[in-house]
Amino acid sequence: MSTPWIDACGIHTFYGSSHILHGIDFTVGQGETIGLMGRNGMGKSTLLKSLMGLVKPRAGSVAVAGRDMTGKPPYEVARLGIAYVPEGRGIFGNLSVVENLQMAARAGTRGQRDWTYERVLETFPRLKERLGHGGQQLSGGEQQMLTIGRALMTNPDVLILDEATEGLAPLIAREIWRICSLIKDSGISSVIVDKNWKHVTQITDRNVILVKGQVVFDGSSDALHAEPLLLEQYLGV
Numbered sequence: 366m367s368t369p370w371i372d373a374c375g376i377h378t379f380y381g382s383s384h385i386l387h388g389i390d391f392t393v394g395q396g397e398t399i400g401l402m403g404r405n406g407m408g409k410s411t412l413l414k415s416l417m418g419l420v421k422p423r424a425g426s427v428a429v430a431g432r433d434m435t436g437k438p439p440y441e442v443a444r445l446g447i448a449y450v451p452e453g454r455g456i457f458g459n460l461s462v463v464e465n466l467q468m469a470a471r472a473g474t475r476g477q478r479d480w481t482y483e484r485v486l487e488t489f490p491r492l493k494e495r496l497g498h499g500g501q502q503l504s505g506g507e508q509q510m511l512t513i514g515r516a517l518m519t520n521p522d523v524l525i526l527d528e529a530t531e532g533l534a535p536l537i538a539r540e541i542w543r544i545c546s547l548i549k550d551s552g553i554s555s556v557i558v559d560k561n562w563k564h565v566t567q568i569t570d571r572n573v574i575l576v577k578g579q580v581v582f583d584g585s586s587d588a589l590h591a592e593p594l595l596l597e598q599y600l601g602v
Protein backbone atom coordinates (compact mmCIF):
# COMPACT_ATOMS: atom_id res chain seq x y z
CA MET A 366 0.00 0.00 0.00
CA SER A 367 1.23 3.52 -0.75
CA THR A 368 2.31 5.74 2.14
CA PRO A 369 -0.69 7.65 3.48
CA TRP A 370 -0.56 11.42 3.20
CA ILE A 371 -1.46 11.69 6.86
CA ASP A 372 -0.99 9.00 9.48
CA ALA A 373 -1.80 9.96 13.06
CA CYS A 374 -1.54 7.44 15.89
CA GLY A 375 -2.73 7.56 19.48
CA ILE A 376 -3.38 11.31 19.58
CA HIS A 377 -4.15 12.79 23.00
CA THR A 378 -4.79 16.52 22.99
CA PHE A 379 -5.56 18.79 25.92
CA TYR A 380 -6.58 22.40 26.37
CA GLY A 381 -5.07 23.15 29.75
CA SER A 382 -6.35 20.39 31.98
CA SER A 383 -9.30 19.48 29.69
CA HIS A 384 -8.55 16.19 28.00
CA ILE A 385 -10.21 16.55 24.57
CA LEU A 386 -8.82 13.79 22.29
CA HIS A 387 -8.44 10.35 23.81
CA GLY A 388 -6.06 8.31 21.70
CA ILE A 389 -7.22 8.94 18.13
CA ASP A 390 -5.85 7.05 15.13
CA PHE A 391 -6.59 8.83 11.85
CA THR A 392 -5.19 8.26 8.38
CA VAL A 393 -5.72 9.93 5.04
CA GLY A 394 -4.69 7.68 2.17
CA GLN A 395 -3.66 8.88 -1.26
CA GLY A 396 -6.72 9.94 -3.23
CA GLU A 397 -9.09 9.33 -0.31
CA THR A 398 -12.03 11.60 0.49
CA ILE A 399 -12.93 11.36 4.16
CA GLY A 400 -15.89 12.74 6.10
CA LEU A 401 -15.18 13.69 9.71
CA MET A 402 -18.39 13.88 11.67
CA GLY A 403 -19.78 14.15 15.17
CA ARG A 404 -21.97 16.49 17.18
CA ASN A 405 -20.79 19.88 18.42
CA GLY A 406 -17.83 19.82 20.75
CA MET A 407 -16.79 16.22 20.06
CA GLY A 408 -13.29 17.19 18.98
CA LYS A 409 -13.37 17.42 15.17
CA SER A 410 -11.68 20.81 14.93
CA THR A 411 -9.24 19.87 17.67
CA LEU A 412 -8.23 16.78 15.68
CA LEU A 413 -7.66 18.86 12.54
CA LYS A 414 -5.63 21.40 14.53
CA SER A 415 -3.60 18.57 16.05
CA LEU A 416 -2.81 17.25 12.57
CA MET A 417 -1.83 20.72 11.33
CA GLY A 418 0.42 21.52 14.26
CA LEU A 419 -1.84 24.34 15.44
CA VAL A 420 -2.35 22.51 18.72
CA LYS A 421 0.33 20.25 20.06
CA PRO A 422 -0.83 16.76 21.07
CA ARG A 423 0.43 15.70 24.49
CA ALA A 424 0.88 12.12 23.27
CA GLY A 425 0.81 10.30 19.97
CA SER A 426 2.43 10.91 16.60
CA VAL A 427 1.56 12.62 13.33
CA ALA A 428 3.31 11.58 10.12
CA VAL A 429 2.83 13.50 6.88
CA ALA A 430 3.91 11.84 3.64
CA GLY A 431 5.95 9.40 5.70
CA ARG A 432 7.77 12.10 7.72
CA ASP A 433 7.34 12.49 11.45
CA MET A 434 5.77 15.91 11.94
CA THR A 435 4.69 15.54 15.56
CA GLY A 436 4.89 18.93 17.23
CA LYS A 437 6.10 20.69 14.06
CA PRO A 438 4.69 24.14 13.26
CA PRO A 439 1.77 24.57 10.83
CA TYR A 440 3.82 26.12 8.03
CA GLU A 441 6.04 23.03 7.90
CA VAL A 442 3.00 20.76 7.71
CA ALA A 443 1.52 22.96 4.99
CA ARG A 444 4.75 22.80 3.04
CA LEU A 445 4.37 19.01 2.87
CA GLY A 446 1.20 19.50 0.84
CA ILE A 447 -1.56 19.87 3.42
CA ALA A 448 -3.94 22.80 2.84
CA TYR A 449 -6.21 23.69 5.73
CA VAL A 450 -9.37 25.76 5.44
CA PRO A 451 -10.35 26.55 9.04
CA GLU A 452 -13.81 27.11 10.39
CA GLY A 453 -14.75 30.76 9.93
CA ARG A 454 -12.38 31.06 6.95
CA GLY A 455 -9.71 33.73 7.14
CA ILE A 456 -9.15 35.51 3.88
CA PHE A 457 -7.32 38.80 3.68
CA GLY A 458 -10.21 41.25 3.77
CA ASN A 459 -8.16 44.21 2.62
CA LEU A 460 -6.85 42.39 -0.45
CA SER A 461 -8.84 41.81 -3.64
CA VAL A 462 -9.96 38.41 -4.87
CA VAL A 463 -7.14 38.40 -7.44
CA GLU A 464 -4.54 39.28 -4.81
CA ASN A 465 -5.83 36.67 -2.36
CA LEU A 466 -5.52 34.00 -5.04
CA GLN A 467 -2.24 35.06 -6.57
CA MET A 468 -0.36 35.39 -3.32
CA ALA A 469 -1.14 31.74 -2.54
CA ALA A 470 0.14 30.36 -5.86
CA ARG A 471 2.86 27.77 -5.65
CA ALA A 472 3.79 24.38 -7.07
CA GLY A 473 2.85 21.26 -5.12
CA THR A 474 5.20 18.83 -3.39
CA ARG A 475 5.92 16.97 -6.65
CA GLY A 476 6.24 20.16 -8.66
CA GLN A 477 2.65 19.87 -9.86
CA ARG A 478 0.93 23.03 -11.03
CA ASP A 479 -2.43 21.53 -11.90
CA TRP A 480 -4.36 24.29 -10.19
CA THR A 481 -3.58 27.52 -11.95
CA TYR A 482 -5.24 30.89 -11.47
CA GLU A 483 -7.27 30.25 -14.65
CA ARG A 484 -8.44 26.83 -13.51
CA VAL A 485 -9.48 28.15 -10.12
CA LEU A 486 -11.56 30.87 -11.79
CA GLU A 487 -13.14 28.33 -14.12
CA THR A 488 -14.08 26.28 -11.07
CA PHE A 489 -15.53 29.28 -9.23
CA PRO A 490 -17.45 31.36 -11.78
CA ARG A 491 -18.77 33.60 -8.99
CA LEU A 492 -15.26 34.65 -8.05
CA LYS A 493 -14.51 35.48 -11.65
CA GLU A 494 -17.28 38.09 -11.52
CA ARG A 495 -15.77 39.68 -8.42
CA LEU A 496 -12.07 39.78 -9.14
CA GLY A 497 -11.53 43.39 -8.12
CA HIS A 498 -13.65 43.20 -4.97
CA GLY A 499 -11.98 43.31 -1.59
CA GLY A 500 -12.27 40.17 0.52
CA GLN A 501 -14.48 41.95 3.03
CA GLN A 502 -17.01 42.89 0.32
CA LEU A 503 -17.78 39.26 -0.45
CA SER A 504 -20.74 37.29 0.88
CA GLY A 505 -20.07 34.43 3.29
CA GLY A 506 -20.41 31.89 0.48
CA GLU A 507 -18.05 33.82 -1.78
CA GLN A 508 -15.52 34.07 1.04
CA GLN A 509 -15.69 30.32 1.48
CA MET A 510 -15.13 29.87 -2.28
CA LEU A 511 -12.18 32.23 -2.10
CA THR A 512 -10.60 30.34 0.81
CA ILE A 513 -11.01 27.03 -1.01
CA GLY A 514 -9.70 28.61 -4.21
CA ARG A 515 -6.70 29.94 -2.33
CA ALA A 516 -6.03 26.51 -0.85
CA LEU A 517 -6.16 24.98 -4.35
CA MET A 518 -3.64 27.56 -5.62
CA THR A 519 -1.06 25.86 -3.35
CA ASN A 520 -1.55 22.62 -5.35
CA PRO A 521 -2.03 20.54 -2.21
CA ASP A 522 -2.02 16.76 -1.85
CA VAL A 523 -4.64 17.00 0.89
CA LEU A 524 -7.33 19.63 1.38
CA ILE A 525 -8.83 19.88 4.86
CA LEU A 526 -12.15 21.70 5.06
CA ASP A 527 -13.54 22.47 8.50
CA GLU A 528 -17.29 23.26 8.48
CA ALA A 529 -17.43 23.29 4.70
CA THR A 530 -20.92 24.76 4.34
CA GLU A 531 -21.70 26.11 7.82
CA GLY A 532 -24.01 29.11 7.66
CA LEU A 533 -24.29 29.14 3.87
CA ALA A 534 -27.56 29.43 1.94
CA PRO A 535 -28.65 26.11 0.41
CA LEU A 536 -27.84 27.12 -3.17
CA ILE A 537 -24.35 28.21 -2.21
CA ALA A 538 -23.85 25.10 -0.10
CA ARG A 539 -24.76 23.04 -3.16
CA GLU A 540 -22.10 24.91 -5.12
CA ILE A 541 -19.51 24.05 -2.44
CA TRP A 542 -20.48 20.36 -2.68
CA ARG A 543 -20.11 20.50 -6.46
CA ILE A 544 -16.62 21.90 -5.96
CA CYS A 545 -15.76 19.20 -3.40
CA SER A 546 -16.66 16.59 -6.03
CA LEU A 547 -14.46 18.32 -8.62
CA ILE A 548 -11.60 18.37 -6.13
CA LYS A 549 -12.08 14.68 -5.48
CA ASP A 550 -12.12 13.93 -9.22
CA SER A 551 -8.88 15.87 -9.61
CA GLY A 552 -7.17 13.32 -7.35
CA ILE A 553 -6.60 15.54 -4.31
CA SER A 554 -7.35 13.78 -1.01
CA SER A 555 -9.68 15.61 1.30
CA VAL A 556 -11.01 15.67 4.81
CA ILE A 557 -14.41 17.30 5.05
CA VAL A 558 -16.11 18.32 8.27
CA ASP A 559 -19.78 19.19 7.86
CA LYS A 560 -23.02 18.78 9.74
CA ASN A 561 -24.88 17.60 6.65
CA TRP A 562 -24.07 13.88 6.66
CA LYS A 563 -26.22 13.23 3.59
CA HIS A 564 -24.12 15.51 1.42
CA VAL A 565 -20.89 14.40 3.06
CA THR A 566 -21.49 10.70 2.51
CA GLN A 567 -22.49 11.25 -1.11
CA ILE A 568 -18.92 12.10 -1.97
CA THR A 569 -16.78 10.45 0.71
CA ASP A 570 -15.03 7.07 0.47
CA ARG A 571 -14.73 6.75 4.21
CA ASN A 572 -16.28 8.41 7.24
CA VAL A 573 -15.00 8.83 10.75
CA ILE A 574 -17.32 9.72 13.61
CA LEU A 575 -16.04 11.19 16.87
CA VAL A 576 -17.80 11.04 20.21
CA LYS A 577 -16.09 12.78 23.13
CA GLY A 578 -12.69 12.68 21.51
CA GLN A 579 -12.80 9.04 20.47
CA VAL A 580 -13.40 7.35 17.13
CA VAL A 581 -16.67 5.40 17.36
CA PHE A 582 -17.09 4.66 13.65
CA ASP A 583 -14.67 4.38 10.75
CA GLY A 584 -16.16 2.94 7.59
CA SER A 585 -17.60 3.45 4.13
CA SER A 586 -20.64 5.55 3.36
CA ASP A 587 -22.57 2.36 2.52
CA ALA A 588 -21.66 0.86 5.88
CA LEU A 589 -22.87 4.01 7.62
CA HIS A 590 -26.15 4.16 5.68
CA ALA A 591 -26.75 0.53 6.56
CA GLU A 592 -26.77 1.44 10.26
CA PRO A 593 -29.38 4.16 10.79
CA LEU A 594 -29.20 3.60 14.54
CA LEU A 595 -25.58 4.73 14.53
CA LEU A 596 -26.56 7.93 12.75
CA GLU A 597 -29.18 8.58 15.38
CA GLN A 598 -26.95 7.66 18.28
CA TYR A 599 -23.81 9.49 17.19
CA LEU A 600 -25.05 12.32 15.04
CA GLY A 601 -28.51 12.85 16.46
CA VAL A 602 -30.31 12.59 13.11
Ligand SMILES: Nc1ncnc2c1ncn2[C@@H]1O[C@H](COP(=O)(O)OP(=O)(O)OP(=O)(O)O)[C@@H](O)[C@H]1O
Nearest residue numbers: 380381383385403404405406407408409410411412
Ligand atom coordinates in the same frame (compact mmCIF):
# COMPACT_ATOMS: atom_id res chain seq x y z
N1 LIG B 1 -9.14 26.88 22.63
C1 LIG B 1 -9.85 26.10 23.46
N2 LIG B 1 -9.67 26.14 24.79
C2 LIG B 1 -10.38 25.35 25.63
N3 LIG B 1 -11.30 24.45 25.22
C3 LIG B 1 -11.53 24.37 23.90
C4 LIG B 1 -10.82 25.18 22.94
N4 LIG B 1 -11.26 24.87 21.70
C5 LIG B 1 -12.21 23.91 21.86
N5 LIG B 1 -12.36 23.60 23.16
C6 LIG B 1 -13.26 22.57 23.72
O1 LIG B 1 -12.84 21.32 23.20
C7 LIG B 1 -13.96 20.50 22.90
C8 LIG B 1 -13.88 20.06 21.45
O2 LIG B 1 -14.03 21.19 20.60
P1 LIG B 1 -13.91 21.12 19.02
O3 LIG B 1 -14.03 22.53 18.51
O4 LIG B 1 -12.74 20.34 18.65
O5 LIG B 1 -15.21 20.32 18.67
P2 LIG B 1 -15.93 20.11 17.28
O6 LIG B 1 -16.29 18.67 17.22
O7 LIG B 1 -15.12 20.67 16.19
O8 LIG B 1 -17.26 20.91 17.47
P3 LIG B 1 -17.86 22.20 16.72
O9 LIG B 1 -18.63 21.62 15.60
O10 LIG B 1 -18.73 22.78 17.77
O11 LIG B 1 -16.71 23.06 16.33
C9 LIG B 1 -15.19 21.31 23.24
O12 LIG B 1 -15.61 20.93 24.52
C10 LIG B 1 -14.68 22.74 23.25
O13 LIG B 1 -15.42 23.50 24.15
